[in-house]
Amino acid sequence: MLFGYSIGTWMLLTIMICFSGSALLIWYAAKSSGQFDDVEGVKYRMLEEESAVDVPIDAKR
Known part of the structure; x- marks a missing residue:
């Protein structure tokens, strides 16, 4: 026992x-x-609106 403490304590x-x-x-x-x-x-970048993606006018939904 070193300084009164057991080996487990050390x-x-x-x-x-x-x-x-x-x-x-x-x-x-x-x-x-x-x-x-x-x-x-x-957290603020997550809420920012990204630039619009160009979608063709005749694209089907």
Whole structure:
């Protein structure tokens, strides 16, 4: 027992530090690649009207 904690406690602490570190690395990689630059624009682009498609006048419906 190191500092009064069992080996299981130290293993859990080590695993949680590894998970937290990997989450920070994934967040940093996503931030560096620009994935969080325009999170609001996607919902507005979805609602924008796209240019009209040219449909022949004699097209059957």
